[in-house]
Amino acid sequence: MEWVYLLRWAHIMGATVLLGTGAGIAFFMVMAHRTGDPRVIAHTASIVVLADWVFTASAVIAQPVTGVLLADAMGWPLTEGWLVISVALYVFTGLFWLPVVWIQHQMRDIARRAVLSGTAMPDRYYKLYRLWFACGFPAFFAVLAIVWLMVSRPIMA
Numbered sequence: 001m002e003w004v005y006l007l008r009w010a011h012i013m014g015a016t017v018l019l020g021t022g023a024g025i026a027f028f029m030v031m032a033h034r035t036g037d038p039r040v041i042a043h044t045a046s047i048v049v050l051a052d053w054v055f056t057a058s059a060v061i062a063q064p065v066t067g068v069l070l071a072d073a074m075g076w077p078l079t080e081g082w083l084v085i086s087v088a089l090y091v092f093t094g095l096f097w098l099p100v101v102w103i104q105h106q107m108r109d110i111a112r113r114a115v116l117s118g119t120a121m122p123d124r125y126y127k128l129y130r131l132w133f134a135c136g137f138p139a140f141f142a143v144l145a146i147v148w149l150m151v152s153r154p155i156m157a
Contacts, residue, residue, distance in 0.1 A: 007070050
């Protein structure tokens, strides 16, 4: 039964990484954007892109694996209401995260080009930034809801 605790720990760590990395990435990108300095934006966006691939992508893969194994180990049917809602919110989050990853790559590349050419950030960067910013809110709140469901496991009729 000790392995169930390890599995639960792994699942909680994955959720923590998703929530923490998402919040951290958002914070650092917003702070870099506020400087208006293409060098700062390019550097920060490069780190953000790397962090998203190393941390977020790893957790995105681990969460469903540990979640299914944990549900099975605990005897929770995957048709349990809170699990169904959690999975739906997870998919919803992914529908925002995938474009955000692409947008972050684009913002990074635009900032790098601005640095190399010694020009200001073009309008396209600001349009992408607004889209990136808007996509972050529903995804972030969906992850918060998933964590709440995971902790509270409400009984749903």
